[in-house]
Amino acid sequence: MKEIKLFCGIGLICFLIVNMVSAQDYARSVEKNLTPSPMVASLGAFGGMDVEKSTGGLSKTISLFEVKEGDIEYSPSIHYFSTGIKVNDWGSRVGIAWSENTTPIISRTVRGVPDERATSRIGDTRYEFGDPGAQDFTQATYDKVRQLEVSGTTFDGQYDLFNYSIFGVSGQFIIKNDTAILLSDDKSFKIDIVQTSPSYLFILTDNNGVKYYFNVQTEETKFDSENACDIDNPYRYGGIVTAWFIDKIVSQTGYTITFNYDYAEYKYIYDYTESFLFNYFSYTDWYHFTGLSPAAEKLACLRRKSTKTRILNSIVGDNFSIGFEYISRNDIYGEKLLSKITLTNSMGVLKELEFSYDEVVATSTFEQELSFHLGDNDPWELNALKTRYFLEDLSIRDGQGNIEQVYRFDYISPSSLPHRFSFSQDYMGCYNAKPNGTMVPVQAAEGLSSILPVSSVSFGDRRPSSSGKTGLLNRIIYPTDGKDSIIYEQNQYRTIVENIHHASYMDWFGTEDSETYDGWFFTMWLPKEGDVELLLECFYDGGDLPGDDEGEYYAKVQLWNSEGQMDFPHGGNEIELRLGQTYFSTKYNHLYPGNTVKLHFTPDEEYNLYLSLQGKHTNVRATLYYIEDTTYDAVDSAYAGHRVQKVISSSDSSPDVVKLYNYNVFEKKGDTLKYTDSSSLVSVPMKNYSVLSYSEAEYTIPDVWPSLPPGYSDLTGFVPYSIFRLLSNSNYNINIYGGLPYAYKNVTEYLDTSRTSFIAGEFNLAFNSHSYRELVDLYPQMDVLMPELENSAWDHGLELERYYGTKLDDNYIVDLERKWSYSGLSNSYYNYAAYLLHPIHVYSSDPRTNIANYIVTSNITFSHWKKLDSLVEIGYSRYPGGYNTILNKSIYRYNSGDRLIEEEETLSSKEETLLKTIARPSKMVATGRDPNGIYQGMINNHIISPEIEVVSKINSNQVNLVRTNYFQPFNELYMPSSIQTQKRASDPLVTELKFNQYDTKGNILSLSRENDVTINYLWAYKGRYPVAKIVGSDYATISSVVSQSQIDNATGSDQTLRSVLNALRTDPRTNGALINTYTYRPIVGATSETDAKGQIVYYEYDNIGRLKLVKDRNGKVLKVYDYQYQKPITQ
Structure with missing residues (x-):
């Protein structure tokens, strides 16, 4: 505990001794969410496009093989995606920027209390604490807030976020009342929670009834309990399950694939952060005393986690087995790199896949600050931070061990990457080759130079540079010796920058020939309206300063306009200055330094100072600072990350095929695309690197004071003061655009170097919002600390329009246009968190007063159902002087039960309406066509996708009907019993096929045609x-x-x-x-x-x-x- 003490001597000259109370620091930079290990986080990431258009990033998938166990397919692959290698990235079990989907997995991010450990929670309603507008708070409301803030309790206000990835199909869910709620609720999976304690276990069922069991193998993660930076973490009491690995897959027909794992345990560094801490203490009401903030205190934290995880060693079916072999790695002790996959059947080895890696060790030198926090400088750990693995080649051997195919991969100067947690990083974490002495960027001090001594601090240069492409994949050599070469360019964006042009003018006046002066001085006017700052200085120019009669020398200044005398921002309408004193018109608030009060002038008004001087040679100098003009200029700037500029596909037997990419804004006018020179990149501003918070200090006012300072009613107490923490990372999660801080609205792919043919796309760019204040607190200017990111942007990245065309006479002519239209339905689930701003020394009988000492935040987790409503195709046919359009439009309608397409209506260019109606089990039950309960049984087993009846109509007239009737030959086995057809609605149904007999695996044993x-x-x-x-x-x-x-x-x-x-x-x-x-x-x-x-x-x-x-x-x-x-x- 520290104190503020005022010591007063002769003449009541007071010295303020500032000591801070350390009981609470709201702005402490600690990761509160527990996340899975880096290897688990990389499992299951999947894609298939060569360039992910809205990101500009390279995306490449290589399929390894495919096997079937009855109606279960297993087809693993490896996948590459990157827009820039992150300096701190540990990579996956197949190297930097690669991922593999060899095993289905469920992972989670723990938010608040781990869900299974919570004994009570809030979050069922929108206004859990009452309507903020009503402000009708009770003691029970305060109790909720208080319990929500306490660390390590079982009172929870936030849903953990679960992620599943199953062979390229991924999604998220939360758990409410022991029920899983899909966040992308298209019914593609049903999730059953089969155990809730001591941890969850799951069975996922796809819409064909295939079950995925996650009920044995788990990963546990915990923060380092010995690390001072993690001491405030709520999960320091032990390991928490952060991932579930699949145990087996069982189809509806009883086929089974089992997965087996080895155990691994290790500790790794997951974060390094720095910050500068300024304590801002400024009081101008204590007899004009001003306490300046001390020099910055530099803080740094190196954080570790430990994990107990699983590594896949084999997959076994009745007719095959797949073995996985690994090699040790020198970056994470205890983790592995995948080295071989062996596919075997009853006759022996069929195929082997071997993975080879380039071990790259950085040659950079550890920064002094980082070295200090690494502690004992363990040689193994230091080497680990410098070591990375890049997938070098993938060899496919036959059953006799002969190499049949080889993929090779080249990267851009991977040896140039620095050690992990190097200070040479841009905002996004990519290498920028800047020799920084700190991770805190200069942007953290923006707007603070007038109130904090930030000039005494050396900040880091976190701007992106061309070095950000270091380590990216730039060539793939295929088994045929064909090559794909990738050329990158830095992300660019055009922004409108506000340039403020400051100006000032100065004048002075003095009593050179008289003892006094009263009169007008310093006429002021502005070219434009705005805030101004006025500096007044009182000084003596008659040689040596007067002695004992110095008090007879002073100046009094008034400010006037055409309406009369004006008040100064500090209160009062007159400023008195003694010799050597100055006055600055801007008033700062000691709690809210951003809340300044300034003079405000208008251009149609004249302002004057009225001056009263006492004492010969008394002078006043006045300086007016104002904004002369503000201009808004377009500026092209580099942004973090790199995009694909060109892909060259080459072989020895044919000319190169070149694809070029353009990310500038375009607009369709008629049948032509018009391009601008502006980038279509939409990005997160790189800001929020400073956090304002508050603490408090204890004061003691000496008894010798004749009166208490204004606003103080006691000789002792607590007074709040501001804390500025300048951060190395943004206080806000910047990855609001589908996991990146940016996205492109328009992307054009040219299919040749002359750009004679093109495909241009326009994408929806929606962003996810952050947590917001739920209640009114004492300090509305305080930042919400590391607010959670919502999942509101369900439609981000969806392609809205696509144009196919050709270049004619330097015009980009559209031949075919496609338009997609989407809609979505959402349910909302609310998350709450509370943070104590400072200790409550005296509790009020009014709960509202007590609650105001907390920041209470809320955010929404959405469960979305995204629907494609329509697809419009417009073809352009040209004739001399113009063009015609040919329109086809498809409209999609959905069943609310299974959320699958129920009707597809197409309006053709022949002015015909084609309607296809599909009835699945949900529709059959809803319309009363399930007399034997077969379709309800299918729904109960989540077999919801089979098409039972398909009716086709042209202009409302039926032209065809196909009905597949189902029955249950064995327990939980649902199979077709017959297929019937009908042409016109008035025709009788004709049985085309009868399925007479099945075996227990669902194999057809006997079928017959009618009268055949x-x-x-x-x-x-x-x-x-x-x-x-x-x-x-x-x-x-x-x-x-x-x-x-x-x-x-x-x-x-x-x-x-x-x-x-x-x-x-x-x-x-x-x-x-x-x-x-x-x-x-x-x-x-x-x-x-x-x-x-x-x-x-x-x-x-x-x-x-x-x-x-x-x-x-x-x-x-x-x-x-x-x-x-x-x-x-x-x-």
């Missing part, structure tokens, strides 16, 4: 493949000739299986049927096919499972497949 023969199927290889098709018999007879056990026992050899199945051709009970038989190599494909005439065809594959040869029974080659990306063109 029965078709039967036999299955093998654990029910994965059909091995016989028999037409003209019944399933019972067939089973009496060849049993299922005979088939299963014969699958180890193609010849044995063919011999068993040949009995169907020779046995008199079935020798009249038409019989086709098949053998397989599981995962790879069919190895032979014998037709109804007994003619056999063989299929051969290369060593990585691609079809190579088709041969007849005598070994004659019928077809050859040669896999090359491109052949030379010959005439």
Whole structure:
């Protein structure tokens, strides 16, 4: 505890000793949200476009392989995306900027109290504390606020944010009352919470009834309890589950894939921040005493987390297994890099994928401040901060170990990147090559130089530079030796800058020949209206200063305009100055330094000073500071991040294919796109690097004072003062545009170097909002500290218009235009947080007074349902002197139950209205067409996507109907029982197919057409493949000739299986049927096919499972497949 003490001596000359109360620092920069480990955060990030248009970033996906387990598909891939390598990025298990989706995962960000540990919560209503307009607060309201603020309790006001990623399909959800609520609620998944304590466990079901089990393997993360910077963190009491790894996938038909993991545990540095702390204490009401703020105090925090996580080691199905091997890494001790994936079936290894990495060690020197906070300078940790891994090549080997394909990857000077947490970073965290001595940018001091001694501080240069492209992927070499080369350019934006042109003029007057003077002095007028600042100085110019009679020398100054005498900002209408004293007209507020009071002049008015001088050679100098003019100028500036400028695709056998990208604003006029020279980039201003908060100090007023200062009723007490914290990172999450601080509204892709053909897109740019104040508090000027980011921008990045066209006579002519229109429905879920501004020393009986000592914030988590409402296509046909348009418009309507398309109406250029109506299980139940409860059962198992009935109409007249009826042959297995069709609505329904029999895996065993023969199927290889098709018999007879056990026992050899199945051709009970038989190599494909005439065809594959040869029974080659990306063109 520190004190403010006033010590007064002879003549009541007082000295103020300032000591600060350290009980509360609202602006403490501590990460309150617990996030998963960096490896988990990179899992599942997925995409497929070569350039993500609205970001300008390179996006590349490479598929590894595909296997099927019945109706479950597993197709892992690796994916690259970056707009700039972040200096602090640890990368993933496949290197910097790459991610892999080998395993489905659920991760979460803990906000407030971990949901499963909360025993009570608020957030069910919009006005949890009552209507702010009514301000009708009770003691119960205050109790809520107080409990919400206390760290480490089980009283929660914020929903944790869960993210799922399942083979390229991702989304988010929150948990309310032990029920999962999807934030993108298109019903693509149903989430069941099967356990709530000690942690959650989940089962996710897609809309085909496939279940994903997350109920064993988890990751735990915790902050470093020994780190002083994390001591205020609410989760320091232990590990919290931040990720769930999938255990198994089970289809509706009972097929299963299981996932197995190894255990890993490690600690890593996740953050380094710096700040300058200024304590602003200024009182002008204590006998003109002014206490200046002390020099800046520099603070820094290096933070660590520890994690216990899982690393995938194998995936197992009935017909295959996939093994994952890893190598150690020198950046995070205990983590791994993926080195090999091996795909195996019952016959042995089918394919191996090997990953090789370039280990790049930075040569930069650690900054002195960073070295200090690293502590004991552990050599391993220092090397870890300098080490990065870049994926160098991906080799695909066949089952014999021979290399069949190789992908190679090159990057831009990765060795030039500095160590992690280097001070040479731009705002976005990319390398900028600036030799900074601190991370706090100069922007943090903007607007503060007049009240704080910021000139004594050296700030960092965090501006972006061309070095931000260092480490980016710039070339991919494909297995055919074809290449994609990527050229980047720095993000640019055009902004209108306000340039304020300051001016001043000065005059002085003195009593040179007389003892006194009273009269007008210093006429003032302005060219434009605005605030002004007036400086008055009283001085003596008669040689040596007078002695004991100095008090007889003074000046009194009044300010007048045409309406009379004016008041000065500090109160009163006259300023008295002694020799050597000055007066500055701007009044600062000691609690709200930004709330200044200034003189305000208008241009149609004349202002004058009336001067009274006492004492010969008494002088007054007056200086007026004003704004002469304000101009608004367009400026092109660099922004953080890099965009793709050009992609060159080249090979040895054909000319280069070049794509160029333009990010400038365009406008469609008629059938032409008109381009401007302005960038279409919309960005977050790089500000909010300073945070204003308050603390308080204890004061003691000596008894010798004749009276208390104005506003003080006691000799002791507490007085608030301002704290300015200048931050190294923005107080606000800047990534408001879909995870980036910027986005492009217009992007054009030119398909050749001459730009003769183009595709231009216009994107919706919506941004996510931040938390806001919920209640009125004592300090409305105080910043909300690190406000949460909402998910309000459900439509951000959606493409609204696309133009295909050609360049003619330097005009960009549109040939085809597409327009998309979207809408959305939302539900709102409210989050609340509270922060105590300073200790409450005396509690009031009025709860409103107590609550005002807290900042209470709220934000909304939205559950959106995004819908494509219409697609309009406009074609342009030209004739001399003009053009015609051809219009097609599709309108989409949705079922409110399953949220899938229920009607698709197309208005064609032939002026016909085509209407397609789709009834799925939800529609069948809602319209009373579910007499046996089959469709309700499908809904209960989240099998909501099958199309039960599809009706097509032209101009309201039905032209076709297809109805697929379902039944339940086995428990929880729903399969088609028949297919019926109808042309006109007045026609009878015709049964086209009957599905007579299934096995327990959902494989069709017998089907028939109306008044036609029965078709039967036999299955093998654990029910994965059909091995016989028999037409003209019944399933019972067939089973009496060849049993299922005979088939299963014969699958180890193609010849044995063919011999068993040949009995169907020779046995008199079935020798009249038409019989086709098949053998397989599981995962790879069919190895032979014998037709109804007994003619056999063989299929051969290369060593990585691609079809190579088709041969007849005598070994004659019928077809050859040669896999090359491109052949030379010959005439």
